[in-house]
Amino acid sequence: MGESLTSNVFVFLLAAFLGYEVVRRVSPQLHTPLMALTNAISAISVVGALTIAGAGDGHTLLITLGVIATACAMVNVVGGFMITDRMLKMFKKRKGK
């Protein structure tokens, strides 16, 4: 685990820094959609939940935990992107007169 930990910490730090630089440039007007979008993106954790829910030889308890986790993460995967788009759709410039 030691070696993968070092590279994981590297990835975490770089991603956090990159996120900081990118998010800093988002207009305060879009901070609510930003929160919805990042929430949808972090729902990528569904990938981890899937591997536990799908392990065929796993214990029932583990599969149950994995299945509930998958459902929870899927709420954000689908709901997060949809509500972000719903909000962004409402931001319009002055209609041409």
Place this chain on the structure above:
Amino acid sequence: MHWGNFAIIAKAAFYPHAAGLPWYVTIIYLAAAGSFVLSLKWLSSHKTARLGVKAGEIGMAAAIIATLFLPEIRQYNWIFIAGIAGAAVGILLAVLTPMTAVPQQTALSHAFGALAAALVGTAEFYSHQSHLTHFHTVVICVESLLGYLTFTGSLIAAGKLQEVLPTRPIVFKFQNPLNFIIFALAIAAAVWLAIDPAQGIVYPVFIALALLFGVMLIIPIGGGDMPTVIALLNSYAGLSAAAMGFVVNNKLLIIGGALEGSSGFILSMIMCKAMNRSFINVLFGQAQAEKAASSDDVYAGRIKNTTAEEVADFLTSARRVVIVPGYGLAVAQAQHVTGELFELLESRGVDVQFAIHPVAGRMPGHMNVLLAEADIPYDHLHEMEEINEQFGEVDVVLVNGANDVVNPDARENPNSPIAGMPILNVDKARTVVVIKRSLSPGFAGIPNPLFACDNCLMLFSDGKAATTEIIQQIKAQ
């Protein structure tokens, strides 16, 4: 180079660790990580923002599909049931949530994300319990702690925002010491587990402590601090997803979680700065604001009332009008009538702009979403720094449901509890009209000298009723 060597190098690159991913999954994960970063980058401009959502969706879909092809996934029935159930709830939440309720919906989605991370942590603990290393246990404990406390904390926040729970701070004696003890016990349990992972019985206790700590952390926080708290929970939810990436050794999860973690961190910093408070003060400083000056001294004999008819005259004869929407406007659900007022005044040749304080509304950027929903074009919505210099040239400022964020004491009175908080300099305008139910104080609990200024008029009414009446008066002119 010998081809055999090349194959070994290529294999090493694609299989980063022993239980490695097939190379095609690694490539798709890498592309998904790139699409997530692009997604956030494109959000920095209105023009590309919706493209950003598409990029994120494509990356997400590709990563999920690739994962389903992993050899370790052997049974699909439950996955599909869970996926469809989750997606159905997600669609309902996304479609049915009114824009005024987006803060609660966001808090709920933090709860879902955190619970997913927490449950995966729990599953990892029990599936490897017999052969967990000390270190792996620590990582699982971090994931579980973050996940479970964010889960209950977000539920409490959502309950407060939905007003099924009291929005006022729930405080009692020795609250902070008690919270500290709960947290210390949770850490002690985690340390015990790290030393001896076989102590299976300690883990449920640890979970219970984390759940309890999440509740205790959020109940003392009042409605006015919700924007900061939501941003902070956003950060925690991201960090718990990243912690899950460490536990299951998946870099895509680490990246997705880190992006949300740093985004939530930036937003909570912005919120704290906008209220001139520190994290510590928001989370643990529930002390009642001391009375800076009695409201009688500030207001006595100096409050001037106005009527909707008079305000209608002011507005139609003005060249430049700035509307300052506050939390009260969101509570009164007055955004649509405000949009109507905007259209009416613009059609009469009045220049109408909106000045939005960072903590207006119930979460970062919430007011902008509400006004955008009311069809107010976004180039008329301005942030504080952008518009503050211009108030001197404004004929009429209409403050609707805002109080502390337009309190000149923050700028002028170093002894004020809100001294140093950035405010909108509405008092510099020629005329200020404040729509407010009464002279009751805002979240800071202090009187507002603005209301006693010579150029300030009070229209005592509900934000929505007053705006509707002003519209009627303008139409009747």
